[in-house]
Each structure stands twice: as C-alpha cells, then as structure tokens.
Amino acid sequence: MQPPPPQDATAVEHLLALDRAHAWHPYTSTIDRDPVYPVRRAHGCELELMDGRRLIDGMASWWCVIHGYDHPALNQAARDQLEQMAHVMFGGLTHAPAIGLVERLVRITPAPLRQVFLCDSGSVAVEVAMKMALQYQQAIGEHRRVRFLSLRSGYHGDTFHAMSVCDPVTGMHQLFNQVLPRQFFAQAPAPRFGEPCSDADIADFQRLIESHRDEIAAVILEPIVQGAGGMRFYSADYLQRIRALCDAHGVLLIADEIATGFGRTGRLFACEHAGISPDIMTLGKALTGGYLTSAATLATEQVAHAISSAEPGVFMHGPTFMGNPLACAIANASIDLLLEANAGPDTDIRPSISTSGPGWQTNIARIERALAAGLAPCRDLPGVADVRVLGAIGVVEIEEPVAMRAIQGRFIERGVWVRPFGRLVYLMPPFIISDDALRWLTAAVVDVLAEPSRI
Ligand SMILES: *Cc1c(COP(=O)(O)O)cnc(C)c1O
Numbered sequence: 001m002q003p004p005p006p007q008d009a010t011a012v013e014h015l016l017a018l019d020r021a022h023a024w025h026p027y028t029s030t031i032d033r034d035p036v037y038p039v040r041r042a043h044g045c046e047l048e049l050m051d052g053r054r055l056i057d058g059m060a061s062w063w064c065v066i067h068g069y070d071h072p073a074l075n076q077a078a079r080d081q082l083e084q085m086a087h088v089m090f091g092g093l094t095h096a097p098a099i100g101l102v103e104r105l106v107r108i109t110p111a112p113l114r115q116v117f118l119c120d121s122g123s124v125a126v127e128v129a130m131k132m133a134l135q136y137q138q139a140i141g142e143h144r145r146v147r148f149l150s151l152r153s154g155y156h157g158d159t160f161h162a163m164s165v166c167d168p169v170t171g172m173h174q175l176f177n178q179v180l181p182r183q184f185f186a187q188a189p190a191p192r193f194g195e196p197c198s199d200a201d202i203a204d205f206q207r208l209i210e211s212h213r214d215e216i217a218a219v220i221l222e223p224i225v226q227g228a229g230g231m232r233f234y235s236a237d238y239l240q241r242i243r244a245l246c247d248a249h250g251v252l253l254i255a256d257e258i259a260t261g262f263g264r265t266g267r268l269f270a271c272e273h274a275g276i277s278p279d280i281m282t283l284g285k286a287l288t289g290g291y292l293t294s295a296a297t298l299a300t301e302q303v304a305h306a307i308s309s310a311e312p313g314v315f316m317h318g319p320t321f322m323g324n325p326l327a328c329a330i331a332n333a334s335i336d337l338l339l340e341a342n343a344g345p346d347t348d349i350r351p352s353i354s355t356s357g358p359g360w361q362t363n364i365a366r367i368e369r370a371l372a373a374g375l376a377p378c379r380d381l382p383g384v385a386d387v388r389v390l391g392a393i394g395v396v397e398i399e400e401p402v403a404m405r406a407i408q409g410r411f412i413e414r415g416v417w418v419r420p421f422g423r424l425v426y427l428m429p430p431f432i433i434s435d436d437a438l439r440w441l442t443a444a445v446v447d448v449l450a451e452p453s454r455i
Pocket of ligand 1 (some may be wrong): 126
C-alpha cells in the first residue's frame with residue numbers, strides 16, 4: 001500500500017491546537033503542557049508522524065504491541081469478528097470468541113488456575129483480584145483478613161485499591177492519603193534475578209506476614225519483574241519463599257502478570273521462572289496484542305468454589321464490556337500467533353534479516369542478546385547507576401532523574417520512540433523487531449545518554 005503524502009503543516013497545527021485545548025494526556029498538566037507528537041499511522045515496529053518522520057518504537061505502546069502494529073493476522077481477526085458482532089453483553093449470553101479465550105488462558109497459564117473472569121483493563125483486573133481475595137476470606141470465615149501485603153517498588157494500576165498497593169513513596173499515597181486503604185509493604189526484594197535468596201533477604205516480608213497473618217487476605221506482587229515501579233528484576237528463589245510463606249499462613253498469592261505475561265521476560269508467564277503457581281493471576285497489556293483494552297483475572301477452583309459456596313453465593317463484579325467479542329477474537333489471534341512456531345523478526349520491513357527462529361522463546365532470546373550487547377556501553381557513561389536486561393526488557397538506570405522533555409526530543413531526532421520515566425531509560429520493543437532496528441534503538445540510547453544535556 002502506498003503511504004499517503006505527509007499532512008500539510010497547517011492541518012497538523014490545527015489538530016495540535018485542538019489537542020492542547022481539550023485533550024488531557026496521562027499524568028500531565030493542562031497548564032504546563034508536555035509536547036505531544038501526532039502519529040498518522042503505525043506499521044510493524046514503526047510509528048509514522050504526521051510530518052512524515054518515522055520512528056522505531058522501543059516502547060511497544062506501553063509494552064502491549066508484542067506482534068507489531070498493523071499485523072495482518074490481527075487485522076483479519078478484527079475484520080472477521082466485526083462481520084459477526086462487535087459486542088454483546090456477557091450477562092446471560094456467551095459466544096465463541098470469549099469461550100476460545102478462556103480456554104486458551106487456562107491452557108497456557110499454570111495448571112491450578114481454571115476459572116477466568118474477563119474484564120476491561122489492567123487496573124480493573126487488579127480490583128477484581130483483590131475483591132476475589134476479600135470474598136474468599138469472608139467465605140471461609142476469616143472475617144478479619146481484609147488487608148493486603150505488597151512489595152515496595154511495585155505498580156498495580158491507578159484505581160483506588162490498585163493504588164493502595166503501589167509503592168507508597170513513588171505511588172500516589174501522599175496525595176490520596178485520606179481515602180486510600182492502609183496496606184502492608186515489605187522492602188523491595190534485594191536479591192537480583194539469578195541470585196539466591198537468603199534468610200536475611202526475606203526477613204522483612206516474613207516478619208510482616210507472621211505478625212499480621214490474621215489481617216492479611218492476600219499478598220499481591222509482580223512476579224520477577226517490577227515494572228512501572230522501578231523496572232527491577234528479582235530472585236526467583238525469593239518468589240518461591242513468598243509462595244511457601246503464603247501457604248504456611250493461609251494467605252492467598254495474587255500474581256500481577258499484566259506487564260510480564262505473554263513472553264516478555266523469556267517465559268510465557270514470569271511465575272514460571274520460580275516454578276510457582278499463584279491463587280489468582282491478573283493479565284492485561286499484551287493480551288490483545290495492543291489492539292484493544294481487555295484484561296483477565298484467573299483464579300483456582302479452590303478460590304472460585306469457596307466464593308461461590310458462601311453468602312451471597314456469587315462473585316460480585318460485572319463490567320459492562322466484559323468479554324467483548326472483538327477484543328476476545330483479537331486476543332485469540334494474538335495468542336495463536338505468539339505460540340506459532342515461526343514467529344521471527346519483522347521481515348516485512350527489513351527483509352535482509354534472517355534470524356527468524358522456531359518460536360517466541362528463540363525470538364525473545366535473540367532480543368535479550370541484542371539488548372545486552374547494545375546497551376552494555378552505557379555502563380561506562382558517567383552518572384549511569386545500572387544496566388540490566390531480562391528477556392525483551394532492557395533498562396538503563398541513571399543516578400538522577402532524566403530531563404524528560406529534552407531527552408524525548410533528542411530521541412525523536414534520532415528516529416526512535418523511547419519514553420523514559422524518573423531515573424529509568426528502558427526499551428521494551430515489539431517481539432518482531434529486527435536485529436537492525438534493535439541496533440539502531442540501543443545505539444540511540446547510548447548516544448543520547450552520552451550527551452551532557454540529558455539530566
Ligand atoms: C500497566 C499495569 C497495570 C494497570 O493496567 P492498566 O491497563 O493501565 O489499568 C497493573 N499492573 C501492572 C503490573 C501493570 O504493568
């Protein structure tokens with residue numbers, strides 16, 4: 001398909017003026033406006049701006065677009081489903097796309113998770129998981145167990161109960177102090193990924209769960225990778241010990257796999273690094289390959305049946321758009337694509353690359369090697385605190401917060417879309433990204449961070 005010519009500059013200016021007047025972007029002021037860049041189309045791993053500039057996407061649109069933009073299989077799934085129905089309510093009705101999705105999710109997640117509650121976004125999936133834990137403890141007569149134990153540096157979403165278990169310092173606790181439920185927080189896990197966990201490493205968590213066991217309904221955490229709360233990769237051994245402590249104290253374990261699910265860390269789900277299975281799991285972000293908002297909360301039969309066996313005998317939640325057929329059909333196509341044998345890099349854009357491997361594991365391993373090699377030179381730059389890579393996640397941690405506006409502009413000039421936060425410059429590209437594009441992305445990070453103006 002021939003791309004349309006770049007939009008004329010006055011038309012773009014008009015659009016941007018309307019954006020400035022009325023569009024409230026995430027975490028922004030309506031007075032002191034952050035610059036925004038108008039996108040005309042997106043294909044593969046590239047965003048095309050309205051002025052014709054093309055950017056290699058290092059963010060996969062907040063980690064969702066694992067197969068790249070404008071994917072023929074996902075486009076086709078959306079078109080086919082549109083011909084049947086865009087939406088029907090899930091109360092009292094059901095349909096093949098939703099049934100296909102719950103079957104797939106039960107098949108690919110740890111075995112004890114057998115009941116799937118479909119919902120509309122990650123934060124809602126977390127609210128649903130927390131409500132399940134509360135209803136479960138009520139159902140088995142543990143009426144005092146109404147609080148949650150979480151880890152510092154965690155992130156679980158922006159709605160109220162989700163906020164209450166986000167990191168108490170970098171989260172929004174101060175601001176909403178008066179209304180947020182009070183939870184317990186253990187120190188962020190100290191042992192890194194690949195390291196063992198000592199008794200001292202787990203001591204803070206152990207003390208909290210032992211001394212408050214009668215008040216705690218569930219532990220909620222991001223397994224192995226703490227995402228938006230700090231991009232930290234921690235010990236699988238630590239996670240195993242948490243599972244054992246939850247079992248010992250009758251506390252449920254909620255694994256928030258919204259960021260880690262669907263292969264991002266090198267395993268289909270990050271819990272697999274530790275060989276553990278949670279009682280409740282949340283999924284979102286990459287679920288629909290980044291096409292539509294959708295999420296899921298999975299529970300074991302033990303949790304689901306306990307809730308269903310006690311007053312009021314039902315789980316009390318039901319979003320209007322749960323099980324949306326369009327989202328489910330695209331999610332099914334996305335999962336099938338992920339599990340397909342020949343998911344290689346984006347040959348459509350860079351036909352010269354021939355490293356396509358048998359399956360997503362090979363692809364993630366390829367990206368992991370490229371990120372590790374490409375970002376390594378950052379270690380020698382002044383002011384860089386750490387460089388770490390796990391699966392298709394590459395992180396450069398700086399000692400001081402980066403100057404977001406300036407650094408983002410510099411990345412755009414380099415032809416890449418990279419959006420740092422706080423002290424973190426990171427890459428989480430689509431899984432189909434080519435080796436050439438990865439080299440371009442990592443070189444841009446190294447060069448821009450080497451500039452003195454970055455902080
Ligand atoms: C993004 C994210 C959420 C929130 O998902 P939304 O779709 O933005 O509501 C929750 N938990 C984790 C781990 C996330 O990364």
